[in-house]
Amino acid sequence: MFTASPAAIASPPAPSAEKDAQAPVTLSIVTWNSADSIEACLLSVLAQTHRNFELWVVDNASADDTCAIVASLAETDKRIKLHRLDTNTGFCGGHNYTLNRTSSEAVLLVNPDTDLAPDYLERALAALQKDERIGVVCGLLLQSPEEDARIDSAGMQALPDGRFALRLHGVRQSQAGPLAPRYVDGADGALPLYRRRFIDDLRVEGEFFDPRFFAHKEDWDVAWRGKLLGWRTLFEPACRAIHPRQFQPTNLRVRLRMSRKVRANAVRNQWIMLIKNTPRKQVWQMVTRALPRQLAILAYMLVAERTSLSALRYVWQHRKEILISRQLIQSRAREGWAPVAAAG
Structure with missing residues (x-):
């Protein structure tokens, strides 16, 4: 209690x-x-x-x-x-x-x-x-x-x-x-x-x-x-x-105690999210802001966490499905706020 x-x-x-x-x-x-x-x-x-x-x-x-x-x-x-x-x-x-x-x-x-x-x-x-x-x-x-x-x-x-x-x-x-x-x-x-x-x-x-x-x-x-x-x-x-916080992937000491799958998922999900949710007019702005960190993460994986490179492979293999999700999200976003119940 x-x-x-x-x-x-x-x-x-x-x-x-x-x-x-x-x-x-x-x-x-x-x-x-x-x-x-x-x-x-x-x-x-x-x-x-x-x-x-x-x-x-x-x-x-x-x-x-x-x-x-x-x-x-x-x-x-x-x-x-x-x-x-x-x-x-x-x-x-x-x-x-x-x-x-x-x-x-x-x-x-x-x-x-x-x-x-x-x-x-x-x-x-x-x-x-x-x-x-x-x-x-x-x-x-x-x-x-x-x-x-x-x-x-x-x-x-x-x-x-x-x-x-x-x-x-x-x-x-x-x-x-x-x-x-x-x-x-x-x-x-x-x-x-x-x-x-x-x-x-x-x-x-x-x-x-x-x-x-x-x-x-x-x-x-x-x-x-x-x-x-x-x-x-x-x-x-x-x-x-x-709520005692358990998952802290940015804490290296905590990260090293996590399973390989969890660490790879944390990287993979970030990339999927960036692809799906960044509006077209903000793409280049997001690239300049996100790229330095993402390149650093990639370099870390190449040197110390090669198992997490599976995240890159997953995104590439599922790129068509991810792009379909992006199209659906961005199309809905252009409509603006309109609750489903109100529209129906």
Whole structure:
């Protein structure tokens, strides 16, 4: 359960609402050998003040006790639905499984290593209603429950070279100062609330998350596509949760402990994203900004991480499919903001 210190969770009173009248929402959790964290995560979800939801747990062929833990809790709460997959489809495949089989007006993605404050979902849903162009709401994620905890993320900001950075990552709350709701460039993938119209508007060949990504940088891709289509992402600091950051590919020490596949995916996904999402009028500007870093990455792979060169081979072999995705994205982006539901 959420156990952050009073200083960490202090926030305005939760919005009042008649619980029985609240609109249903879907929560999606993708697990893979998550036995060490999934029970605490599920308990924090079940303690939410907004109670009218369904919880899909999509398990990517875990080899540990993850499914047993989820199944045990599912016996005590019918809102939990466990879906066991025969193969590991990754973060993207797992969440696409949920998104393609549900129709609720909002979907909250929940990393299995997050611990939500009881009012996270209620506050996020209230924030989503502030503007019909808000497609995503993200909260303040803290790295630990300690007094004056470091911030894990406060949304994301776009960088000139096609990357995204976590806002205020690693900064103490006392150093960050008072935080207020504001529009940001994107939401970290650990705990975003998506509007269904946003999900459907961003679909490319039927899928919200690009299944080629498997995992890593998929939140960058969604943030970039959302901006291209005119949607807004709202950071609401009253929504709070704990999320100890695990994946840090730019940290060389951490990177060397990752599997070869994960390291190659991180490189491959960046290149796919640059090809798909850069508008034609910004291509040369993006090339001048992104090329120095990408050449440095290529040189590093040639010298010290040759297994990640498979990323280059993959992009070349799948170039036609990637270019088709680019054509679809850029064609939709030229139309401007026009939610699917409104257009239909």
